[in-house]
Amino acid sequence: MAIEKSILLTKMDSLEDQTKFQSRTSQVYSSMRSDIITGILRPGHKLKIEELTKTYGVGSSPIREALSLLTSDTLVTRNDQRGFRVVEVSTEEFDELLKTRVLVEQLALKESMLNGDDIWEEKIILAAHRLSRLPRSASSDIFVANDEWDNLHKKFHMSLVSACGSSILIKFCDQLYDQNTRYRHLAAPRSYPMREINVEHDAISTAVVSRNKESSLKLLADHYQRTGSRLRSDIVALLNS
Amino acid sequence: MAIEKSILLTKMDSLEDQTKFQSRTSQVYSSMRSDIITGILRPGHKLKIEELTKTYGVGSSPIREALSLLTSDTLVTRNDQRGFRVVEVSTEEFDELLKTRVLVEQLALKESMLNGDDIWEEKIILAAHRLSRLPRSASSDIFVANDEWDNLHKKFHMSLVSACGSSILIKFCDQLYDQNTRYRHLAAPRSYPMREINVEHDAISTAVVSRNKESSLKLLADHYQRTGSRLRSDIVALLNS
DNA sequence: AGTGAAAAAATTTTATCATTTGTTTTTTCT
DNA sequence: AGAAAAAACAAATGATAAAATTTTTTCACT
Structure with a gap:
């Protein structure tokens, strides 16, 4: 003690x-x-x-x-x-960012699934679990960014690519993630239904841990596309106001 | 006039x-x-x-x-x-750089082959042709870095990924390329047989232009692996001196 | 007289330098 | 060997010069 x-x-x-x-x-x-x-x-x-x-x-x-x-x-x-x-924001930039993230993180996840060990798997499961317990918003009535959630969310997504074997690639994913986070914060601060996001995270974790390559990559891409398209409409609204 | x-x-x-x-x-x-x-x-x-x-x-x-x-x-x-x-150089860093370059440029080339048009194809052919006409070394007896060759070599390799549709990804490739160039300059300044490098470049161009995905990716990876392993032994020698 | 383009003046802001402050490294001395 | 002093160096400040921007003035033309 x-x-x-x-x-x-x-x-x-x-x-x-x-x-x-x-x-x-x-x-x-x-x-x-x-x-x-x-x-x-x-x-x-x-x-x-x-x-x-x-x-x-x-x-x-x-x-x-x-x-x-x-x-x-x-x-x-x-x-x-x-x-x-x-730097300015624009839908074009956002679309490119989203596309790039899908491509690069799929690549990094593929490599991680090739190289990752048990510890890596556990890191993912743990990150997903911890994230699921946190509220997306710091306040229950209006939406207030929750730093803790942001941190754990990043940890979860970075854990997926962490075993890819290239610190250069990991750093690149990190940068792309942060750029996306800016768009997330700029978008209309409203609380999205949490449950489905957690369900999606869990689905990804499960597929990854069972080393189902096809399914993992598909689920990750779909997850990004789904959250991305919601974000996108918020950005369009933001830019037209 | x-x-x-x-x-x-x-x-x-x-x-x-x-x-x-x-x-x-x-x-x-x-x-x-x-x-x-x-x-x-x-x-x-x-x-x-x-x-x-x-x-x-x-x-x-x-x-x-x-x-x-x-x-x-x-x-x-x-x-x-x-x-x-x-920054220091090391074989570990070099290996990681090489691995990352193969992965990322394969990805970018794949996307380019999906999106690229005729103009893109012509850019590649032209770059390969111009490069083939230049001597690798600025002097004929001892090896002296030839700036012109360096520029065109970069142009050729960047042309392959230039139609990938993501300026973010292109910029990343650019950075990785420059990091590799440093290793190339640091390696024992001796003139490698030029002919095979040109043959390899031509093989890549041909496969890419004929949109043979499998073959293009393989040839690109082999090209990097081959020039990479030569470079690697030079770096080992450099670090042990 | 009134409008608006062009020129001039005033102001703001960037970029750079010379200098000071504080930390690290080396040397000296016990 | 290890503390104290000295030197070397990095980091930061505040001042100045140069450039961009904004405002004001001038003036030609309806």
């Missing part, structure tokens, strides 16, 4: 240290990234350096460096001599 | 303007990127800000921004509070 506690403390300490010794650039990068993905910073918004120095409480250099990093995540666009803005 | 000339001049002017009004950050980014890919900046090399300000003739801000951009290209690693270095 005493040992457990000390391990816990050590972990926390190291975590604190990490934050403490993180450069301002890294901190600002994380904050801004999150602000763009959650939609606090709106698509197309002009990112003025001076304004940002005030909101994030740091000088211009860390801001510019963070913006440069975000550029490569395709969350920010740079236009030489005329600054940075949050 | 007079009109032609004026068009040409306009083009050149706009090109000049672009360079002129490019920020130092962008210029330094391009230069450093090229220096890392061609191996002028060696793997693992410590990238000291002060040193870089001298070699590239700009202040520290553009340097740091360029380094941030290169970080996302996986050509540079950042270590908070202890600066930047050129």
Whole structure:
């Protein structure tokens, strides 16, 4: 017990240290990234350096460096001599993102099913289970993004591709996932029927664990297509308002 | 004729303007990127800000921004509070890169063959033809990297995936290609037999244009595996020296 | 006089640099 | 060997120059 506690403390300490010794650039990068993905910073918004120095409480250099990093995540666009803005959203971009995600994650899942071991299977089952227990919305009447749900949802989807054997590919899936999350947050914040999403997740887990390639890939694609088409209509509505 | 000339001049002017009004950050980014890919900046090399300000003739801000951009290209690693270095090379990294390239480019080629039109086919044939006419080495006795060859070789391989319908995927292929190019430049600079490479390129073009999916994917994978295994032994030698 | 294009002036904002601050690494000394 | 001091370096700040944008003024023409 005493040992457990000390391990816990050590972990926390190291975590604190990490934050403490993180450069301002890294901190600002994380904050801004999150602000763009959650939609606090709106698509197309002009990112003025001076304004940002005030909101994030740091000088211009860390801001510019963070913006440069975000550029490569395709969350920010740079236009030489005329600054940075949050990338726009469009149905075309969304369609391309969705298509790419289906293709690439199918590929990564296929590879994972070839290489994955028991531990990998258990990771998926566990992630699906934990996710199913969480409410999609943080409030029961109106929809409020639930960070915990977001985290576990990402964990579940990333667990599927985690055994593909290519950290490069995993990183790519991660980026695509985050881009999609931005669209999800921007879409009309209303609570979709949870039950079917969980059913779909479970169906995927089951097919994957039983190593049914055909079915797994089909179910994953259908899942993306279904949630995607709902999101799409929200985006159309958003863009016409 | 007079009109032609004026068009040409306009083009050149706009090109000049672009360079002129490019920020130092962008210029330094391009230069450093090229220096890392061609191996002028060696793997693992410590990238000291002060040193870089001298070699590239700009202040520290553009340097740091360029380094941030290169970080996302996986050509540079950042270590908070202890600066930047050129990413290391290793056989493990190379193997993963090769594997990922085969998987992702096969996927993109498959999609291209589904969507590509006549113009796309002609682009491939033309690129292969032009490439076949260029010498792999700029000098005939010792091996000297030939920029023209490098450019056309990239054009050929990118042409294959260019009709996949996803600019996101194309950009990813582009990045992977450049990472591989670094390994190619780092490998023992010796002139490989050119003839077989051209034969392989032609075989791929022919299969792709005749829309033979099975054969195209196989030939592409074999091509990568073959050039990859030669490269690999050079890298092993390099790392043991 | 009134409209609107063009020019000029004022303002904002970006990009860059020189300098300071704080951390890491190396050297010195006990 | 290990603490203390010195040097080297990264990171961040704030100031300045250069460029873009916005606003105001001018002026030709109905």
